[in-house]
Amino acid sequence: MEKLYTAQVTATGGRNGHVKSSDGIVDMKVAVPEGMGGKGGSTNPEQLFAAGYAACFQSALMVVAGKAQEHLNPESTVTAHVDLNKLDDGGYGLSVKLSVDLKEMDKEKAKTLVDEAHKVCPYSVGTRGNIKVDLEVV
Structure with a gap:
């Protein structure tokens, strides 16, 4: 295995604390969500995981679409619901649950691309067998 990149983020104070990346780009408070009895008002680990998974999966879709010589609508989206x-x-x-909207693309073709992206997305590979991941083509 060849390492391509290492992200380094330090957390202080747990769910009611602060996270900061080594390059300073991520530098924010985290808080327990109101729905869990917290004050809210800041991001939380589940939102950060959802953001990373959605962006990574969208990139995986772009890769598999390119290999299949399919055009993705630039307005296509991936929404990650992390429970x-x-x-x-x-x-x-x-x-x-990953909700994928490939806009005008035929639903069967979209499902094929989503299934292929799920095979290669690093987040999907890393979570496979560990957590339940549902795929939804909307």
């Missing part, structure tokens, strides 16, 4: 779940054993886990 924080309480598990039966008392622990916590994540689940994800």
Whole structure:
């Protein structure tokens, strides 16, 4: 395996704290969401994970579409829904739904591209077998 890039982010204070990347681009407060009894008003780990997964999956779609010589509408979107779940054993886990809108593309063709992107997206590869990921073509 060849390492291409390393992201480095340091967290202080947990879910009611601060995150900062080594290059200073990410530098923000994090807070427990209001829906979980927190004050809200800041981002949270699930939003940050959703942002990364959605962007990465969109890039994977661009790669597989290019290889298949398919044109993606520039307005196409990937929306990641990341759920924080309480598990039966008392622990916590994540689940994800990726809603993909490839605009005017035929639904069967879109599903094929989404399935292929799910095979190569680093987030999909990293979560495979660990968390439930549902794919939705809208």
